[in-house]
Amino acid sequence: MGSFFRELNRNKAMFLMIAPVLLFFIVFSYFPMVGVYYAFTRFSFDGGLFGSEFIGMKNFEFLFKSGALWNLTKNTVLYNLAFILIGNALQLVCAILLSELPGKWFRKTTQSVMFLPFFVSFVLVGAFVFNLFNSNNGVVNTVLAQLGLPEYDFYLHTEPWKYIITFFAVWKGLGYGTVIYLAAIMGISDEYHEAAKIDGANIFQRVRYIIVPMLVPTFILLILLSLGGILKGQFDLFYQIVGNNGMLFEATDIIDTYVYRSLAVNFDIGMGTAAGLYQSLFGFVLVLTVNYIIKKVREDYALF
Amino acid sequence: MKIKTEKATIVFNVIGYTIITILTLLCLLPFLLIVSGSVTPEKEIIAEGFKFIPNQFSLDAYTAAFSNTGQIVSAYRVTIFLTLGGTALGLFLTSMAGYVLSRNDFKYRNSLAFFIYFTTLFSGGLIPWYILIVNQLNMKDSYMALLLPPLLSAWNIILMKNFMKSIPDAITESAKIDGAADFTIYWKLILPLSTPGLATIGLFMALGYWNDWFLANLFVTTESKYPLQFLLYKILASAAVLNTNVAGNLSPDFRPPAETLKMAVAVIATGPIILLYPFVQRFFVKGLTIGAVKG
Numbered sequence: 001m002g003s004f005f006r007e008l009n010r011n012k013a014m015f016l017m018i019a020p021v022l023l024f025f026i027v028f029s030y031f032p033m034v035g036v037y038y039a040f041t042r043f044s045f046d047g048g049l050f051g052s053e054f055i056g057m058k059n060f061e062f063l064f065k066s067g068a069l070w071n072l073t074k075n076t077v078l079y080n081l082a083f084i085l086i087g088n089a090l091q092l093v094c095a096i097l098l099s100e101l102p103g104k105w106f107r108k109t110t111q112s113v114m115f116l117p118f119f120v121s122f123v124l125v126g127a128f129v130f131n132l133f134n135s136n137n138g139v140v141n142t143v144l145a146q147l148g149l150p151e152y153d154f155y156l157h158t159e160p161w162k163y164i165i166t167f168f169a170v171w172k173g174l175g176y177g178t179v180i181y182l183a184a185i186m187g188i189s190d191e192y193h194e195a196a197k198i199d200g201a202n203i204f205q206r207v208r209y210i211i212v213p214m215l216v217p218t219f220i221l222l223i224l225l226s227l228g229g230i231l232k233g234q235f236d237l238f239y240q241i242v243g244n245n246g247m248l249f250e251a252t253d254i255i256d257t258y259v260y261r262s263l264a265v266n267f268d269i270g271m272g273t274a275a276g277l278y279q280s281l282f283g284f285v286l287v288l289t290v291n292y293i294i295k296k297v298r299e300d301y302a303l304f
Numbered sequence: 305m306k307i308k309t310e311k312a313t314i315v316f317n318v319i320g321y322t323i324i325t326i327l328t329l330l331c332l333l334p335f336l337l338i339v340s341g342s343v344t345p346e347k348e349i350i351a352e353g354f355k356f357i358p359n360q361f362s363l364d365a366y367t368a369a370f371s372n373t374g375q376i377v378s379a380y381r382v383t384i385f386l387t388l389g390g391t392a393l394g395l396f397l398t399s400m401a402g403y404v405l406s407r408n409d410f411k412y413r414n415s416l417a418f419f420i421y422f423t424t425l426f427s428g429g430l431i432p433w434y435i436l437i438v439n440q441l442n443m444k445d446s447y448m449a450l451l452l453p454p455l456l457s458a459w460n461i462i463l464m465k466n467f468m469k470s471i472p473d474a475i476t477e478s479a480k481i482d483g484a485a486d487f488t489i490y491w492k493l494i495l496p497l498s499t500p501g502l503a504t505i506g507l508f509m510a511l512g513y514w515n516d517w518f519l520a521n522l523f524v525t526t527e528s529k530y531p532l533q534f535l536l537y538k539i540l541a542s543a544a545v546l547n548t549n550v551a552g553n554l555s556p557d558f559r560p561p562a563e564t565l566k567m568a569v570a571v572i573a574t575g576p577i578i579l580l581y582p583f584v585q586r587f588f589v590k591g592l593t594i595g596a597v598k599g
Contacts, residue, residue: 007412018405021397132334
């Protein structure tokens with residue numbers, strides 16, 4: 001302790017310079033960790049943090065027994081798996097094609113356009129969905145009518161939303177991920193390509209035997225890193241596309257939207273906090289596991 | 305001798321151009337739909353629905369949007385204020401902390417870095433965080449609730465630290481020998497050398513502020529305090545369009561457009577991003593490569 005104060009005294013300026021940041025995390029990150037206590041109470045607004053009735057594991061028990069926890073976890077994990085696998089595969093394909101196709105102008109333009117969705121807000125994605133699928137005058141139904149096909153009310157069916165949500169998740173991250181893979185491809189030495197060309201390898205063979213094997217480590221690493229966050233849902237995406245549309249919840253409810261509704265719609269603070277705590281704890285274990293695996297495979301890429 | 309393009313290369317190029325073109329169009333198409341929706345006459349949409357190319361062209365939606373600009377202008381003002389203020393303050397605090405953590409002679413750099421990093425591994429969740437901001441910090445319906453929560457991120461601080469680590473230690477050391485104070489070294493020497501990192505992280509922050517609607521949705525109740533994206537969200541969500549006083553301002557036979565107005569506001573709220581992103585894109589690309597360096 002004495003040595004800490006000596007250090008503090010000697011490096012006063014340094015401590016002062018980092019103090020606002022530490023204060024910020026204490027207030028906005030560490031203080032709410034105390035609040036997970038709500039998960040074990042029947043929350044009352046008069047009682048506040050410690051005045052609410054303590055009910056032990058009852059909230060968790062309810063979440064588990066009602067099947068809500070299972071459905072939410074299943075949806076969150078499956079959606080994220082789809083986003084990660086389809087997203088990375090497409091990004092990889094785009095990066096390989098963009099690195100080998102001739103035509104500088106074409107490459108630059110298409111890469112820029114594919115990066116565009118990354119910059120717009122999820123509210124705008126909501127506007128797209130409204131424009132395309134709303135039941136009165138959405139584009140899809142307009143086209144169906146022109147083709148003489150019967151109208152389809154998207155808001156009465158859960159099935160299409162899985163694909164719509166996945167489409168926009170992949171759509172938004174395509175350009176960003178492509179850039180990462182492109183950087184990895186640029187790191188491959190030209191010598192491999194030259195040598196392969198001399199040996200008479202065509203472009204498909206070079207992709208198959210040089211580029212793909214060289215990218216596999218990056219691919220696996222990115223997938224592993226994403227798997228660590230597989231319980232974290234993209235609230236913006238789901239909420240802007242589905243909103244509070246109860247009809248569709250069975251297929252589209254993820255932990256994050258459930259927690260949000262507990263807070264903003266159902267005012268079920270205890271239950272929502274419990275679901276959030278479950279997500280945090282389980283997510284924590286996942287990150288530790290993923291980090292352990294990466295450490296075994298590629299020490300230098302471990303998170304900590 | 306003329307070099308013949310291999311057959312395989314031709315096949316590859318055809319497949320490649322096709323796939324990339326399709327994906328590029330898919331990225332672009334939703335934007336075109338919004339723009340074409342905003343310039344379609346309301347009547348046509350009611351009768352036939354949204355289309356890729358409207359039969360007729362009309363600027364009614366924009367006339368309506370600009371006839372009562374109060375709401376849009378005030379939302380723009382809130383968003384610009386938050387974006388500039390939040391990014392400037394956030395960058396200052398982030399770079400200062402990043403510098404302290406990058407200094408090898410600072411004894412507690414590792415434990416403090418972990419203290420910050422740990423917040424990305426575990427959190428109390430949305431609800432305790434919400435209750436803190438509303439009950440303990442009393443920020444309901446205040447600009448502070450929009451400005452403070454996104455101010456700092458552990459990732460940005462780590463990114464900044466890694467970037468500053470690549471600046472040679474000799475600069476700090478020689479300045480120390482000359483008797484310069486720590487803050488002076490940071491402000492006069494390190495900060496100017498960090499501009500590429502600052503630009504990248506600053507743009508990420510600015511984009512976050514510009515596109516935020518979630519915080520306003522949780523905390524803001526007064527309409528005049530709505531930021532841009534939240535106003536757009538509200539307009540999209542309302543079945544009967546926002547309270548533009550169009551009817552009062554325009555001739556009596558003018559029907560206020562509802563569906564097209566939504567599209568027009570979407571264009572107005574997104575326009576600046578579309579216009580700016582070609583110029584800032586490269587900073588984001590650079591940021592990805594900085595992020596790849598681990599420290």
